[in-house]
Amino acid sequence: QSVLTQPPSASGTPGQRVTISCSGSSSNIGTNYVYWYQQFPGTAPKLLIYRNNQRPSGVPDRFSGSKSGTSASLAISGLRSEDEADYYCAAWDDSLSGRVFGGGTKLTVL
Amino acid sequence: EVQLVESGGTLVQPGGSLRLSCAASGFTSSSYWMSWVRQAPGKGLEWVANIKQDGSEKYYVDSVKGRFTISRDNAKNSLYLQMNSLRAEDTAVYYCEAGGNGMDVWGQGTMVTVSS
Numbered sequence: 001q002s003v004l005t006q007p008p009s010a011s012g013t014p015g016q017r018v019t020i021s022c023s024g025s026s027s028n029i030g031t032n033y034v035y036w037y038q039q040f041p042g043t044a045p046k047l048l049i050y051r052n053n054q055r056p057s058g059v060p061d062r063f064s065g066s067k068s069g070t071s072a073s074l075a076i077s078g079l080r081s082e083d084e085a086d087y088y089c090a091a092w093d094d095s096l097s098g099r100v101f102g103g104g105t106k107l108t109v110l
Numbered sequence: 111e112v113q114l115v116e117s118g119g120t121l122v123q124p125g126g127s128l129r130l131s132c133a134a135s136g137f138t139s140s141s142y143w144m145s146w147v148r149q150a151p152g153k154g155l156e157w158v159a160n161i162k163q164d165g166s167e168k169y170y171v172d173s174v175k176g177r178f179t180i181s182r183d184n185a186k187n188s189l190y191l192q193m194n195s196l197r198a199e200d201t202a203v204y205y206c207e208a209g210g211n212g213m214d215v216w217g218q219g220t221m222v223t224v225s226s
Contacts, residue, residue: 002154037155044205045147045155047214056212088155098171099145099157 003028004089006102013110017077020105022089024070028100032092034072036065039086039104048087049074076107084109112136112215114189114206119220126196126224132189132206132217140184142210146191148202149219158204159191173199196224 005023012018022034036049047056049065052072064075072091076083089102118130130146145160159170159180168180179192189206203219 044216044218050212054212098169101155101157104154
């Protein structure tokens with residue numbers, strides 16, 4: 001049972017816009033930054049979004065992040081087949097004094 | 111090239127010990143917080159521990175407190191994880207990570223299998 005809650009799966013067709021949610025609490029998302037990672041099978045995760053809505057250099061602007069209260073979302077617009085991967089949200093948790101991840105969302109491009 | 115390379119993963123018996131290493135190159139790792147994150151087979155990511163730039167602050171997930179110790183040697187651009195009293199549930203790929211302010215580097219991971 002992960003501290004941050006994500007849907008286990010999401011799907012969309014090429015060109016579509018998809019959003020992945022991440023629900024937390026006042027001790028994590030409510031007071032700290034949210035990060036999003038993309039992971040392909042057998043490879044290390046890659047940072048997609050930091051500080052709620054900032055994109056690292058090289059990440060396409062098709063990826064965007066938002067946060068409201070104790071929830072956050074990752075949006076992917078203009079969906080492509082190469083976006084098929086697992087996506088994880090993460091945040092620092094003040095109550096646990098540790099970093100927490102969501103359980104991950106497997107994105108399928110139909 | 112900016113990279114992190116982990117080493118030290120292997121098969122170990124329950125109750126045993128292991129030390130993982132992570133070597134940084136292509137960037138100044140001493141400028142960043144560094145972490146260990148693990149992923150059990152077929153499961154999601156789990157943060158294990160992290161350490162401040164100068165080693166003055168360290169944090170651990172509850173399940174490894176008292177058993178694992180994170181450390182770093184900035185002169186050698188290296189991060190370590192000493193793992194004692196290993197359990198079957200510690201079986202995972204262990205990644206090291208360095209980052210902050212949008213900079214984020216991950217290693218390729220090293221597999222730790224705890225089994226008799």
